[in-house]
Amino acid sequence: QKLCEVASLNGKPLVGRSLSFGLGPRLNAAGRMDTALKVVKLLTTDASDVAEQIARELDQCNQDRKTVEKTIHEKAVEILNQDENLEEMKGLVVASDAWGHQAKGVVGIVASRLLEQFYRPVFVLAIKDDEATGSGRCIDGMNLADCLNYCSELLLKHGGHKAAAGVTLKRDNIPKFKKAFNDYATEHLTVDTLTPKLTLDFETELSSLSLETIREFEILEPFGLENTSPMFVCKDVAVQGEPMLMGKEKEHIRMFITDGRIQKKTIGWRRAHNFTTFRRPNIKLDIAFKPEINEYMGDISVQLILEDFNVQERMSNLPVYPTEDIESVGRVIDRRNQNKKDQLLSLLNASKPCIIYVLNSEKMHQLLTTLIPEKAALLRKHDETTSEQEEIALLEKIQNGQIVGIVSSDMLSESALKNVPTVEHIVFCHLTPEKDMFFKRCLASAHTQNSTSIHLLYNEESDVQLLQNWIDCIYPDRTKLTTFYRRLRETINTEFTPLESFTSTFESNSERLIETVLTIFEELTLIERKTANGSSQQLVRLIPNQQSRLDRSRTFLKCQWLKQNSQEFQKFQLEENTQRIWGRIKDECRISDPSNPER
Incomplete structure (x- = not known):
């Protein structure tokens, strides 16, 4: 009873889901985090106050387990995606x-x-x-x-x-x-x-999912591995209103699904990564779900637990736009969620002059040494340190047939592209973090003698997490700043101390993040930095008794603005159809296309 209270199950019927997601995790958490002795004591005590105390301790163990699990899961995904x-x-x-x-x-x-x-x-x-x-x-x-x-x-x-x-x-x-x-x-x-x-048991209409109907399925309880709860499917439904993120970590989605007549509250556990998809206007969905009865503050209703979904294809989402039969200075080729290696080899085997854009220098190295090492001799590197004259030299090598393409973690200057208009293919291997960078990378299509193909080669599963990790490393949030300041206070005092004593506690790839964090702290007058006399060694000290609001840091405000815009532009890259993307490229790059095929 006391465990049911902390799990918010008191007074509710104990069905399979209650045991699997309510009581079971709390009973198991003690053994996962330390020892199961508390569970034995809970199940054997006759004292109500003792049972209540242990139940609360088990609930806290479960919260701790979730934190550890989340941290390890995120790091594991990061390792795999690398x-x-x-x-x-x-x-x-x-x-x-x-x-x-x-x-x-x-x-x-x-x-x-x-x-x-x-x-x-x-x-x-x-x-x-x-x-x-x-x-x-x-x-x-x-x-x-x-x-x-x-x-x-x-x-x-x-x-x-x-x-x-x-x-x-x-x-x-x-x-x-x-x-x-x-x-x-x-x-x-x-x-x-x-x-x-996914095994589907019934195709139904939302209007058929009444309380009475769902209660009839309760006679089949308890559901579990050998007796799975029925799986339903509804086709041609839409999201009504704005979906919402829910949960402490904002990793779940709550929304209302409608067929135009009936609406049902729908919960998507660990579906936060689909949030932008469900926000798309006018999309039609086929959804697979398990219905359940939800009781909250005396209100009893049917809600749907989303298991999977399919976005119905829109006819205008062409794989190539403008189509090959229309003369155009450029076209967008949709290769999203396809095999990157196969697509790159197909392009390079045809010796097509190209620029391949990647997220950062690490991904450039992986592409040349791991993904397509057999084509590395045909490609040259380009990053933010490459001068305009060096860019022109690289483009001339493409023009003369000495190499096939350039792999870049930055973007080529417009003047170099104008000087040597030879690029016929632009490949986006990863999501681009900033809107301006994306369209500047497309500028080659405005300065070429032939039609330029723009290939979208990123994928939703791995590249979204990759970009998010990159954003987190570049744009610190309030939580990360708090962590940094706490660690700074552990290693630095009010006397000037070598900065290395602080930076050495972080991973080697954190330099850019650390520099951004220290700049924010300087703007908030929390620290002071200087260079040691007669050397390049940086020194830093804490400025005592200083309190300041984060919105007084221009760098922090810029980081938040860039982060928000990056998330919005990520949606554009993943979800817009080729026609809309080409139209936007033409507008942003001021490309004159006499055929004007979309009008």
């Missing part, structure tokens, strides 16, 4: 020694989340000293226990069944295990088994 071979890999292994001592209790949950996200067999390993321990989850079509028997010579111990398993292995064997696991998955999984499938 691998340029991710799209080709059939079995995933992610490992780290930086997740803390509580990682061992949640790696199984994280593996389940990653399986749901990437739909591939996956192991999550927590490294401690010279050993790694972790859990794996598997999709239908492959037996995880058989796979571990195949890899057994690399493991210290293992156990499990076809869908879930645990392993312990030597740290030094992780690369070999990663390869063996992927090789086994590649051999046993097919395109069909790697395609997620």
